[in-house]
Amino acid sequence: MTVNKNSGKSKNRYIEVAVPLPVHRSFVYETGEEFASLDLAGKRVIVPFGKRMIRGYVIGPGDPKESIDIKFIKEVLDSEPLFPESMIPFFRWIAEYYIYPMGETIRCILPSGLDGITIEGFRITGKGKRALSENCLPEFQKQVLQQLGNGTHRLKTIEVKLGKKI
Secondary structure, three states: OOOOHHHOOOOOOEEEEEOOOOOOOOEEEEOOOOOOOOOOOOOEEEEEEOOEEEEEEEEEEOOHHHOOOOEEOOEEOOOOOOOOHHHHHHHHHHHHHOOOOHHHHHHHHOOOOOOOOOOOOEOOOHHHHHHHHHOOOOHHHHHHHHHHOOOOEOHHHHHHHHOOOO
């Protein structure tokens, strides 16, 4: 993917994400248009990691120069931060002092029960595809089905993209 350094419309276009895996580094992701205006520090996000999607913790703005292949975040899981941005230097210190991965450090510090999330996804059915191709739907329903035509999405993602509650 080509990174256009001059197209940063928002201060949060690139974010640094710590993943709760045994890796001693963080990763840079691009927010995309739908999440670029959000303040994401301290929130959980779903990110592509290898061939799977995993949860990560946003620990600040990311530097695109530090990454070769920058991928887009898929979802923001929290409406409010789980921890204030002022705690991130403390988390970094703990991770360095105990030589423990940053994402694992944050996971251990946060209250238990946050890991047991179920992510429900919606996808377009054959009936929805037919209705979309027949062009017989009200405009809002058409927009929802068009979003679902791009893969599986959470309800919150569709609402953010459309700027409207469903």
